[in-house]
Amino acid sequence: MTVRQDVHSAGIPVLCQSCEARHRGVCGALDPDQLVGLAKISSKHTIEPGVELIGDAETVDSYSNVLSGVVKLTKSLSDGRQQIVGLQFAPDFLGRPFKVESAINAEAATAVSLCSFPRASIERMMRESPELEHRLLKQTLNELDEARDWMVTLGRKTAAEKVASFLDPTLDPATNATSFELPLTRADIADFLGLTIETVSRQLTRLRTDGLIRIENNRHVTVTSLTRLAGRSGA
Amino acid sequence: MTVRQDVHSAGIPVLCQSCEARHRGVCGALDPDQLVGLAKISSKHTIEPGVELIGDAETVDSYSNVLSGVVKLTKSLSDGRQQIVGLQFAPDFLGRPFKVESAINAEAATAVSLCSFPRASIERMMRESPELEHRLLKQTLNELDEARDWMVTLGRKTAAEKVASFLDPTLDPATNATSFELPLTRADIADFLGLTIETVSRQLTRLRTDGLIRIENNRHVTVTSLTRLAGRSGA
DNA sequence: CCAATGCCTTGATTTCGGTCAAAGCCCTTG
DNA sequence: CAAGGGCTTTGACCGAAATCAAGGCATTGG
Numbered sequence: 100m101t102v103r104q105d106v107h108s109a110g111i112p113v114l115c116q117s118c119e120a121r122h123r124g125v126c127g128a129l130d131p132d133q134l135v136g137l138a139k140i141s142s143k144h145t146i147e148p149g150v151e152l153i154g155d156a157e158t159v160d161s162y163s164n165v166l167s168g169v170v171k172l173t174k175s176l177s178d179g180r181q182q183i184v185g186l187q188f189a190p191d192f193l194g195r196p197f198k199v200e201s202a203i204n205a206e207a208a209t210a211v212s213l214c215s216f217p218r219a220s221i222e223r224m225m226r227e228s229p230e231l232e233h234r235l236l237k238q239t240l241n242e243l244d245e246a247r248d249w250m251v252t253l254g255r256k257t258a259a260e261k262v263a264s265f266l267d268p269t270l271d272p273a274t275n276a277t278s279f280e281l282p283l284t285r286a287d288i289a290d291f292l293g294l295t296i297e298t299v300s301r302q303l304t305r306l307r308t309d310g311l312i313r314i315e316n317n318r319h320v321t322v323t324s325l326t327r328l329a330g331r332s333g334a
Numbered sequence: 335m336t337v338r339q340d341v342h343s344a345g346i347p348v349l350c351q352s353c354e355a356r357h358r359g360v361c362g363a364l365d366p367d368q369l370v371g372l373a374k375i376s377s378k379h380t381i382e383p384g385v386e387l388i389g390d391a392e393t394v395d396s397y398s399n400v401l402s403g404v405v406k407l408t409k410s411l412s413d414g415r416q417q418i419v420g421l422q423f424a425p426d427f428l429g430r431p432f433k434v435e436s437a438i439n440a441e442a443a444t445a446v447s448l449c450s451f452p453r454a455s456i457e458r459m460m461r462e463s464p465e466l467e468h469r470l471l472k473q474t475l476n477e478l479d480e481a482r483d484w485m486v487t488l489g490r491k492t493a494a495e496k497v498a499s500f501l502d503p504t505l506d507p508a509t510n511a512t513s514f515e516l517p518l519t520r521a522d523i524a525d526f527l528g529l530t531i532e533t534v535s536r537q538l539t540r541l542r543t544d545g546l547i548r549i550e551n552n553r554h555v556t557v558t559s560l561t562r563l564a565g566r567s568g569a
Numbered sequence: 570c571c572a573a574t575g576c577c578t579t580g581a582t583t584t585c586g587g588t589c590a591a592a593g594c595c596c597t598t599g
Numbered sequence: 600c601a602a603g604g605g606c607t608t609t610g611a612c613c614g615a616a617a618t619c620a621a622g623g624c625a626t627t628g629g
Contacts, residue, residue, distance in 0.1 A: 293489025
């Protein structure tokens with residue numbers, strides 16, 4: 100898992116008047132004249148954890164920037180088995196251009212704030228501004244790289260390696276912080292890694308008893324031996 | 335797995351003089367004037383199965399269109415465990431724009447023919463032609479959709495469902511053909527599905543003894559009961 | 570304060586798929 | 600034709616993770 104805070108950092112920060120938030124999402128790709136128009140049609144939303152943002156096979160009529168919080172993208176089989184196929188952080192763009200029907204579910208994993216734009220406006224701007232498409236291409240390529248790394252984890256790693264792979268990139272190497280809040284419940288981590296809750300729980304206790312991590316309040320994790328943890332993430 | 339023959343079909347067919355092949359790959363996105371230039375710098379290559387096209391952590395100096403055959407994209411762990419993370423068919427674009435180092439391996443799974451372009455030329459054209467970027471965005475979004483479906487298979491399906499999921503979309507619904515050549519060896523199918531060769535083999539024999547498929551010469555598969563097969567692919 | 574609820578942990582048992590080992594089949598090559 | 604090698608199949612066994620089942624520990628609300 101990767102907490103992206105640096106993507107799009109080249110974008111121009113913009114005040115979306117209607118959502119009253121400075122952010123660097125999709126707006127940042129546009130030139131100031133266009134931005135004024137976009138600002139007027141955008142709207143800010145605050146969303147509780149657990150709320151469904153986009154339903155499977157549902158028509159999508161808007162795109163959003165994630166301003167804060169974590170959005171999980173999931174896919175389910177008919178019998179209820181579920182797999183998380185993506186996590187989106189600020190300032191990611193949320194939505195699938197060029198397709199009216201969504202094939203995935205998007206749900207707030209934590210409290211989430213979004214800045215939304217009507218579908219038609221974004222699509223018009225995409226036609227008019229190659230910069231916007233360029234930015235979108237870059238995000239999509241990054242998501243594809245991420246998905247492919249993840250496929251190795253899902254297909255070829257053991258439960259221990261999977262859990263370590265989940266914890267490992269969650270630590271931000273930039274801030275050098277070894278302590279953080281898990282953005283997901285055990286159930287979500289299980290759906291992320293293709294495991295059961297019980298296996299996730301057991302692996303975390305094992306890391307705890309082996310002295311590699313400390314866990315407080317079920318959510319706050321401190322990694323005490325990063326090198327040894329990295330060794331378990333499967334190179 | 336999806337055999338894509340229809341992507342980019344909106345592209346203008348172009349004669350790449352130097353590779354002497356009419357194809358609809360990346361060229362199709364460009365206007366005729368640009369195409370003349372591109373044709374002059376492109377070159378056609380025919381590649382034997384098993385040959386490595388792009389090595390992990392290798393600098394990539396060219397992009398290609400797949401003209402025929404199947405290219406497998408793989409990622410490996412340090413101890414040799416391997417996962418196929420993508421398959422590319424004609425007329426897919428092969429290469430990762432905006433990144434000099436490749437994080438994946440590309441290898442010819444069958445005999446492959448490619449039309450290659452120097453990296454610099456494509457990047458220049460990408461800056462000049464929004465059409466090219468648009469086409470690339472669309473392919474990337476499709477690959478991302480594919481990767482996410484695949485993640486459900488890797489993370490949540492049983493061995494039987496995985497093998498059925500592999501066979502199912504291989505049948506082209508357009509041609510209604512229930513008979514086809516497997517483009518991959520058992521080992522490749524295993525690396526595709528996150529299984530071992532033995533498990534793949536056992537699942538195929540089971541489908542055979544259950545009368546759902548017939549296999550000739552190890553490679554030629556005929557699906558005799560499509561509906562029952564679909565039921566095993568996990569909805 | 571005491572249920573009640575949601576989330577997490579722990580234990581006992583089962584099972585699916587992996588591992589190890591041996592053979593079969595097909596195609597090439599001498 | 601025989602030998603060899605690559606790929607595939609099959610069998611016996613094992614083990615990692617799933618399943619089934621309790622129980623713990625917070626927070627919430629009557």
